[in-house]
Amino acid sequence: MNARLLPYILILPVTLFLCLFFLYPFVLVAAQAFTTGDGFSLENFREVVGYWKFPISLKNTLLLAAAVVPVQLALALLMATMVNRMRRGRDLVLYIWTIPLGISDLAAGMIWLAIFEQSGFLNTILGAVGAIDRPVNFLSYQHMGVVFLAIALAEIWRATAIMLVILVAGIGLIPKEYYEAAEVFGAGPWQRFRRITLPLLRPSLQTALVLRVILAFEVFAVVAALGGTLFPVLMSETYAYQFDLLDSGAAAAMALIILAISIASTLVILRVLRVPKGASI
């Protein structure tokens, strides 16, 4: 076989596949969003943005992302540095900490439902210590703060692992000599973390944040399991347009809006955490 052609033959299947199932549907969804009956129009966008639930679901999605992602970043950084200096039991601890990576958002929703529902474990514990007399229905509109907290906790619990994995891999790439040199010059743990780990971890931080923020805008099943219709988010609204209202034009418009937010935030993260040329390891 011709060695010049071989790489192209090898990448052909995946390229064709992605063109058919990634680029083409992307064009379709854009076309669908910008057309109504007679040609090009912004009617779909006007409809979804003008709907009274849109500002609420946008606000909920952004608030949730703003509450969850920084906590996850801090937690993942903490866990990654803890694991890095671990000598015994590293594999076991890493296994336990990465378990949520394999757990679906729906299952995570169910898990936290077991804690927060009316006959759940939170009520049981609060009852046992005498804080409440009767079980409280936490996941109701009277307790919107608790609904938000439950969803945020479930998200933090479930999706910190993906950042952890990326950061642990990234820290593994930092040469140990840097730390030894810093120690020789008398840098404490905090200084080593700030002056060596953080700057050299930038590419991994970038990947981890981009991936995590996009997933945060896609939050859906956790919210569906815990908040139901109490807590509308962009993705659940998209689902509702497609299924309950059977308006695929509006659903497509919602999809494009989520896409636009994702791309915008990706660009911001890439810009803020940009790696200076030639400065990578």
Next chain:
Amino acid sequence: MTVTPSTDTRRAGRILYGAGVVLLCAWVLGPIYLLVVNTLSSPETVNTFPKPLIPEFDTGSLRFFLEFAGMLSALKNSVLVAGLTMILSILIGAPAGYALSRFDFRGKQAFRMLILLTRAFPLPLLALPLAVMFIRTGLDDTILGLALVHTTLAVPFSVLITYSLFSGIPLELEEAAWTLGCTRVSAFVRVVLPLILPGITASAIFAFVISWNEVFAAAVLTIENRTLTAFLLQNLDTSPLHLKFAGGFILVVPALIFIFAVRKYLFAMWGIANR
């Protein structure tokens, strides 16, 4: 913290560190334990207050789950879709991973961009236009149709993971086999494949988990042939608590096993995929 900590502060630091590790382990395992307690309790116990904190080992909830109309076929659909996704994403992705690790070719950067681009997109959303396309081609509500969409989710990972795995095997090994009379194909089959097989398995398992866990596209693209996640989502409003918890438990079990199976590869995968 001081530059030369005294033994006291050092010991305090160690205790704090140990406590932190244990606490974070409990943070991950605690909620799963509570789900297990619920799953292994009778439906009556699940719906009562207050709740016991140790399981009573009653199979009532699980039996109810398995006997619930449509649940078994949903479980079967989930396994089939995930299995098909696993096979497709390896068959399509691994050759590209090999090409990326072994060849420098024009358009390599563009190809890598295409792969990375897919990760920057909320992919499940693409299920919306595909629903229309699938109705035209007869793929709607089929195992294959959903598996194709899930493969779109999984294949970028399988390309990047196999790329990093193949990069870990020195080209010299292959070249040695060529000089000993192997063709490119037979050298690959006899030398590279045995070395790479465990890693490929890990990446296949990863694809399986991606598909097994996916909710949105599954709910959009299936109607009669619901997968487990789509079925549970559709019945969220109406299903009793013990059904939800047993369903959640069944979703979690493969995750526990799979993460255990791929744990060695998890970090190697991401280390290279990052660059």
